[in-house]
Amino acid sequence: MSRLGSLMLLLPLLLPFLAGPVCRVLVTSLAPGRAVRLLVGSAAGLAAGSTAALALLVVPGATHLRPVAALGHLLTPLESGSPVAAVVITVVAASLLAAGGALLLRDAHGWWRQLRQARALAAGSRSELVVLEQEHPDAYALPGRPGRIVITSGMLRALSAAEREVLLAHERAHLRGRHHVLVAVVELAAHCHPGLRAVREPLRYALERAADEYAAQAVGDRRLTARAIGRAALAARTSPARHRPGFALAAATGPVPLRVAALLAQPARTRVPGARCRMAALTLLACLAVSAGASFQAADNLHAGIETAQGETGEG
Template sequence: MWLSLPLLLPFLAGPACRAVTSLPPQQAVRLLAGSAAGLAAGSTAALALLIVPGATHLRPVAALGDLLTPLTSGPPGTAIAITVVAGLLLAVRGALLLHGAYRWWRQLRQARVLAAGSRSELVVLQEEHPDAYALPGRPGRIVITSGMLRALSAEEREVLLAHERAHLKGRHHLLVAMVELAAHCHPGLRAVREPLRYALERCADESAARAVGDRRLTARAIARAALAAGTSPDWRRPGFALAATTGPVPRRVTALLDAPARARTRSAPHRLAAVTLLACLVLSAGASLQAADDLHSGIEIAQGETGEE
């Protein structure tokens, strides 16, 4: 059955997403975000298409579509049960999606209160625990605590600020939101969240390294900031906020210290994972389109039978 593919493929994409992060950061980000959005759309469309055939067993629905016969054969109870289950799953997804979007908006509004009194790019919080993160907005702000400022040298602070500027310039929070909402659409896509955040941090790492012109300094600054932040909780940081101290920092530091050529060579075996992820996306989209075409043909046949009757 065509519609089973869009519902199953997101579960298979999870392992491939973790391997994709070994690709160049920009490629990994585009692939992860695009695949999550596409697979979420495919699975949602599949549930919507599953509702229609069973619903045509109900006389009001059949009359609305001018159908004499239902679009499915077999026991009406089975078809209607599939419709009910698909409808419930779609309703639950919709509720989770709306709740996630509302929570995102509420956190963003609360976080912007921190920057309301500042006209500069930098917002310094008088807090002992070291922390720093990018706060999206118009304009965006970089929030940093006095504890973090004391933990780093002047050169390391420049690295940290360049890292957070990269998050703001790239509007990375929108990609995080996209994948978070996609995860509400299908549980299998929850596996994309951490790989995407890692890839976004790697993008910002590379941008900071280019800005300061020193990869070793960048690696040292990120490591020291993560060690300092690790001693204190980040409970005041909004859930959508991206920060240099999050994710697998040792892996990020190693990537910065590796020569670019060596990093590209090491990522070569993981290109198979990228092909796998793209194949899942193509199969999901193709199956959804084929199922929609079959449904359209079935409706035309049923309507033709009505005309002949």
Template sequence: MSLLLSLPLLLPFLAGPVSRAAATSLPPGPAVRLLACSAAGLAAGSTAALAMLAVPGATHLRPVAALGHLLTPLTSGAPGTALAVTVAATSMLAATGALLVRGAYRWRKRSLRARALAAGSPGELVVLADEHPDAYALPGRPGRIVITSGMLRALSAEEREVVLAHERSHLRGRHHLLVAIAELAAHCHPGLRPVREHLRYALERTADEAAARAVGDRRLTARAIGRAALAVRASPGRRRPGSALAVTTGPVPLRVAALLGQSARTPASRTPRRLAAVTLLACLAVSAGASLRAADSLHARIEIAQGETCGE
């Protein structure tokens, strides 16, 4: 069973580099869905694997065996080795749990703060009297689009419409929830940290495409995003809420290039897209299958250790 459980623990390391190819080669919408599902599924698989690795060795302890009504331990090897595996798995589970609790608390705190800021404004648009150019989507009930006076001066009227459409897409799609899922998944397994960053890129690309459709001009959209990013870079020192999604986030040159690229898909370009998607789906399927198979095996061993098989 230990060999079977090693798959959910190792596959997230493969998903990290593959997620980059998925984020850059797939259309933004499918990329977002694939990366979010992969992060959540692989995190669940690795956490379940640690939990199942901790169980067999723990049954050598009398309180645990009595709690499970076990007549014999689940492992027949040396108790010292089984207990060492249990201690290691339990320690990693405890660390993961602490990171998850801290991450969930921080996300909740940021969300409440964002809602409080959003609630203080009567309309969708909040204009801050701030010389530092910035613009971001502030999640809340309802959400708000925050833009500074410095950013308004840095952009033309048409470019402002692009920025507003971009941030409106973040609010409409509730993208901050997907970011939270990816952040919590990264706390579960270090191999999923790159997936979190690539999901953020895919979310920005989704908002870019929504803005391009809203204004009907891809070149204008690319120019507005580029000018906004240059304005922000030229004026550092801004303070933005942690839960905010901004038009200037991520690799802006790559996003601009995607907006200016040809929309036609050549047959040669389909290969990396399919390979990235198939690889991520395969990682997710293998992780889930290995976890379920290991859980079934563990359940059968528990029944045997409880003496139910002999009673039948």
């Protein structure tokens, strides 16, 4: 790989750091459903680009190892500047890939353990709704087959009958939309690149907003929905969520005042996105295009370098 190709791979590694600030603009301007699709797709694309860039950076230095050169039928290592620098870059890139994979496995094990514990608490119920006899107010969507809505007796007592309907509709939206899968995609992206960790909170906000809008449509009253979300959040603050898994989506989490204000305002889908929102969306799409283009170009340069080294082998 040429030195230019190596420099091009810096773009997929740097661009994800722009995703967080841009996504925070988008989630407050776009309709929740559109924001969710754009955030998840962008995070996945940028993560793929950064992972591909690290993998491509591993190859030139690795060809200095005789087993790797023999495996690729290479007479000489790929040309990539100083051999020492190439090996150092390979070690750093491989270490970053290994660290990301180890953290992902650790967190995935933790999520699986939390899911098993939560589903064990809900195992006694055969219906969609699981009521836990616990004083602290809490409610959340528990993914699985089937998905469950878990609510404590403390939360039921904190809300009126109409507000309970709002809360159940909200959590039902998380289950029907399979929002836990979207959270998992962005969590995976965040393990691929640290810059994408800043997308986690905007995505959760957008998912809660999408569930808020679903609940408001289901009950036909935006003010009632806003009041129910606000009261549930205030009640849940009185004590910690002892059994809720960390990945579970819940109506009483996130920036509740912003969500309440959005419910009381004009629905986002009826508003025309402003210039700031359009600029943010274009910036995010441009980051995706540049990241993908740089990765493909670097891969093409690497392939050409390998063919050249293999041609030298044939001449020998």
